[in-house]
Amino acid sequence: MSELKIQDKTIAVPGEVLATGMDYLPSFGTYRAGDDILASRLGLVTIDGKVIKIVPVSGRYLPKRNDVIITKVTEILMSGWRVDTNSAYSAVLPLRDASSEFIARGADLSKFFDIGDYMMAKVTNVTSQNLVDISMKGPGLRKLRGGRIIEVNTNKVPRIIGKQGSMVSLIKQHTGCSILVGQNGLVWMHGPDPQKELLAIEVIKKIEKESHLSGLTDRVKDYLEKRTGGEK
Amino acid sequence: MTWQRANGRKPDELRPISAKVGVIKQAVGSAMFQQGNTKALAAVYGPRELHPKFMQDPEKGYLRVYYNMLPFSGAGDRVRPGNNRRSKEISMIMQSALRPVVDLNAFPNTVLDVFIELPQTDAGTRCAAICAASMALADAGIPMKDLVSAVSMGKVEDTMVLDLDYIEDSHEIGVDIPVAMIHHSKEISLLQMDGIITKEELMKNIDMVKKACDEIYEVQKQALKDSFAKGE
Numbered sequence: 001m002s003e004l005k006i007q008d009k010t011i012a013v014p015g016e017v018l019a020t021g022m023d024y025l026p027s028f029g030t031y032r033a034g035d036d037i038l039a040s041r042l043g044l045v046t047i048d049g050k051v052i053k054i055v056p057v058s059g060r061y062l063p064k065r066n067d068v069i070i071t072k073v074t075e076i077l078m079s080g081w082r083v084d085t086n087s088a089y090s091a092v093l094p095l096r097d098a099s100s101e102f103i104a105r106g107a108d109l110s111k112f113f114d115i116g117d118y119m120m121a122k123v124t125n126v127t128s129q130n131l132v133d134i135s136m137k138g139p140g141l142r143k144l145r146g147g148r149i150i151e152v153n154t155n156k157v158p159r160i161i162g163k164q165g166s167m168v169s170l171i172k173q174h175t176g177c178s179i180l181v182g183q184n185g186l187v188w189m190h191g192p193d194p195q196k197e198l199l200a201i202e203v204i205k206k207i208e209k210e211s212h213l214s215g216l217t218d219r220v221k222d223y224l225e226k227r228t229g230g231e232k
Numbered sequence: 233m234t235w236q237r238a239n240g241r242k243p244d245e246l247r248p249i250s251a252k253v254g255v256i257k258q259a260v261g262s263a264m265f266q267q268g269n270t271k272a273l274a275a276v277y278g279p280r281e282l283h284p285k286f287m288q289d290p291e292k293g294y295l296r297v298y299y300n301m302l303p304f305s306g307a308g309d310r311v312r313p314g315n316n317r318r319s320k321e322i323s324m325i326m327q328s329a330l331r332p333v334v335d336l337n338a339f340p341n342t343v344l345d346v347f348i349e350l351p352q353t354d355a356g357t358r359c360a361a362i363c364a365a366s367m368a369l370a371d372a373g374i375p376m377k378d379l380v381s382a383v384s385m386g387k388v389e390d391t392m393v394l395d396l397d398y399i400e401d402s403h404e405i406g407v408d409i410p411v412a413m414i415h416h417s418k419e420i421s422l423l424q425m426d427g428i429i430t431k432e433e434l435m436k437n438i439d440m441v442k443k444a445c446d447e448i449y450e451v452q453k454q455a456l457k458d459s460f461a462k463g464e
Contacts, residue, residue, distance in 0.1 A: 011456070013456045014333070014378055015377065015378030015379045015449075029375070038416060041370070041373060042456060057373070058260075058261065058371060058372060059261075059372060059373020060372075062338065089341075089342075090281070129340055129341065130340060212460060
């Protein structure tokens with residue numbers, strides 16, 4: 001006899017029994033011990049038919065293929081750049097993926113990207129040892145000039161972006177800032193004046209804090225309208 | 233003559249427990265666990281790059297635990313700050329108490345740092361520290377099989393007692409046995425003993441510890457769940 005022990009969309013704690021019996025299937029973040037399905041990390045329980053999985057709510061970023069992330073150059077190598085990815089692993093940007101321009105042998109690589117530069121890049125490959133390669137070739141991938149960068153919980157990035165980017169375009173519209181959100185939890189914003197940038201930061205922090213509550217888009221919209229006095 | 237406990241506590245009664253998650257904002261995960269006058273703060277940083285490099289394991293991450301009692305934490309005698317033989321040992325045994333539940337296979341070549349500070353101590357520090365650390369690890373989004381709960385049991389004069397305070401712990405005719413238990417499987421991941429006790433007495437009282445660990449687990453679980461209910 002199978003039985004669910006926990007409600008959908010509630011927080012589960014490691015070791016908590018989510019269901020008993022063989023009628024349910026363990027997916028990401030869960031495991032089977034005897035007849036029981038147990039949580040193996042802290043997160044939101046999601047039940048999809050017979051499949052039980054856990055959506056993490058905390059933790060550091062782990063590089064994944066095809067993620068678009070914000071990186072920072074930490075080292076210039078013989079054949080590329082080493083960058084920090086805001087995770088446990090650094091990544092390498094090889095010369096051939098750095099630019100559509102021709103880069104001559106022995107050229108001064110700091111002319112393209114210098115130490116401390118931030119850029120939006122795409123993860124092209126992650127090995128089993130978590131050696132990471134990134135690329136600058138692709139739409140929207142570029143060096144970030146000016147503006148400011150904040151760090152948010154990487155698990156909340158989908159909420160900051162919103163469905164088809166609805167949330168982030170809402171903030172862009174009301175603050176006039178250009179905003180780029182990296183999957184690794186770094187957010188870059190550049191606005192017409194510092195006040196607007198600070199407002200954008202404030203709103204992003206608010207989303208991060210209230211991400212699990214419903215009606216978020218409407219609340220953010222009201223808040224933005226109140227703060228900007230209705231002007232667009 | 234049976235041993236009379238402070239505050240009229242029953243032999244199998246725990247001191248008042250309180251727990252809170254997310255107490256250190258800068259950390260990836262953090263927790264506070266208090267049991268009577270013993271208080272532990274745990275902060276988890278990482279997974280991050282491990283230095284020195286020769287310690288890196290290409291198959292799995294490394295769990296590093298650092299236990300420290302603050303200088304003013306005792307009964308008034310100043311505790312000499314920094315590392316000593318005792319803290320080194322406790323760091324090591326905590327590491328092995330937590331290692332069975334933490335799954336670091338996804339993080340090769342990295343380290344997971346767990347820092348535990350004790351601002352106030354009244355015996356049972358390693359147990360409180362293990363409880364705090366396992367909550368902090370869960371809060372940090374680390375994949376883990378289960379939570380670890382720990383409590384000390386022992387014997388004072390001729391009475392078997394649970395959760396010893398400092399008077400009982402340092403009693404001349406007494407035994408102190410800290411036990412850490414993995415919640416679901418009821419496996420024991422730490423068992424130390426200071427004093428002499430018969431095998432029968434020990435086995436009889438493991439059941440008492442099981443019950444107490446279940447009680448502690450509920451507090452840990454609730455604290456982890458509460459940290460999300462309030463919009464954190």
